[in-house]
Amino acid sequence: SAGYSLAPEDFVQPGSDSPLRGVDRIIYRPAILVTVQSPGGLQTVLSAALAPADILAAAGVRTYPADRLWADGVPVADPSLALDRTPSRLRLARGRAMPLSIQGGTVLLTSSASTLGEALLEAGYQLQQGDSVAPGLDAAFIGLASADYRAARAIRIGVDGTTVEARVAGPTVGEALAQAGVPLAGLDRSEPGAAEMLPQDGRVRIIRVREDVLIDQIPVKAPTQQEFSAEHDLDTQTLLDPGAYGVQAKRTRVRYEDGVELSRQAEGEWLAVEPKPRVVAYGTRIVLKTLDTEFGPIQYYRAIPVYATSYSPCRSGADRCYPGTSSGKPVQRGVIAVRYAWYLALGFGVPVYIPGYGIATIEDIGGGFPDRHWIDLGYSDEDWELWSSYTTLYFIAPVPPDVPVIFP
Secondary structure, three states, X not given: OOOOOOOOOOEEEOOOOOOOOOOOOOEEEOOEEEEEEEOOEEEEEEEOOOOHHHHHHHXXXXXXXXXXXXXXXXXXXXXXXXXXXXXXXXXXXXXXXXXXXXXXXXXXXXXXXXXXXXXXXXXXXXXXXXXXXXXXXXXXXXXXXXXXXXXXXXXXXXXXXXXXXXEEXXXXXXXHHHHOOOOOOOOOEEEOOOOOEOOOOOEEXXXXXXXXXXXXXXXXXXOEEEEEEEEEEOOOEEEEEOOEXXXXXXXXXXXXXXXXXXXXXXXXXXXEEOOEOEEEEEEEEOOOEEEEEOOEEEEEEEEEEEEEEEEOOOXXXXXXXXXXXXXXXXXXXXXXXXXXXXXHHXXXXXXXXXXXXXXXXXXXXOOOOOOOOEEEEEOOOOOOOOOEEEEEEEEEOOOOOOOOOOOO
C-alpha cells in the first residue's frame, strides 16, 4: 500500500508475508547489481545482501580460508560479516600453497597475497632487519615454485680493535660477515673459518692479514781485470776503468697479522745488475833508470821494496854450517838468497844492487821467509854483519831477455 514494488532479491524485514500487527519498524533494502570478479570469470548478480559471503553464494562462487576478497576496493577480513551497505563490486583472489624452506625445514605457505612479503606477514612471520627472504619480499607470490626464509640472528664481530654488532641470516661465517658489511678481503682470515657454520654464541673474530715483499740490494764488488800495457812502465799499475759495483737482489716475504710480524720467508736471490770489471793496466815497458851509488852511477830496470836480513855459512838457522848456495857458489858477500818462487822465475846469477850492501847476484834460496818481499844478504862467517831493515832491491843492467812481466 506504500507504493513499493518488491523484487524477489529485495530485502524486507519482517518478511513480506508477515502480519503488521505489533510491527513498529520495517527494514527495506532494494537489491542492486553486484559485479563479481573471481578466478572463474566476471559476472553480475542481483543482491541486497550485506555479507559478501552471501553475495558470492548467490553467484555460485565458493570461498576458502586462504582466499582474499575486496569489496569496492577495500580488503575484507571476514566475508561472513555484514558490511554497512551492499557492495557494488567484489573481487576474489584464490589462495595457493607453496613450499617454504625455513631454518632447515620445509612448511607449506598458503596465501592469496600478491607478494611473497605480504604472504609471510599474513602467515604470522614477524620480519626483522637482517632476515633473508629469497627470491625477495617484492617477488610476485603467484607463480613462485618455492621460497626460502631465514630469520636473522645477532652476531658480534671483533675487527680492527673494535666490535661490530649486526643481525645476519647467513648460515656460514663467510656469508654472515658479508651480510654484516665486513667481508674478508685479500689474505684476511676469520676465527672460526669462513666456511664453518656460525657459532652458537655469534662471536666471530677477523684477523687482518697482509704480506710485504722486501727486496734487499746487496752490492757486488767489481772484479779486477788486468791488461798488460807496453805504454806503461814495468811494475806500474794504471787504472783504465774504475768499473762499477753490481747488485745482488734478495726477495723476502714478510707476513703480518693484525699489524704484528708473524713470519719471514726468503724467496730467492738473483743478480739484478752485473758488475762492471775494474780494468788495470799492468806496465810491461822496460825503461833503464840511473841511480847514484857509492860505486858510482848504475842503471836499473826494476826496483822492489824488500825486508833484508843477513846470513853466513854457520848462521843459516840450522844445526850445522852450509858453506854453499843453491847455485853452487860459496856463501859470501855478494850473493843473496830469495824465495823459492823468485829463484824459479828469475833464475840465478841475476845482478842486483842493495843500498848499504852493494852489488850482488841472486844465488841462493831462503827458507821460511814469512813475507814474499824478503831477502837474505850473504856474508862469510868472518865478515858477517847483522841486517834487519827495510830497503830496496834494484835489478841492474844488462836486462835479461826473459824478464817476468809480473813479479812473482
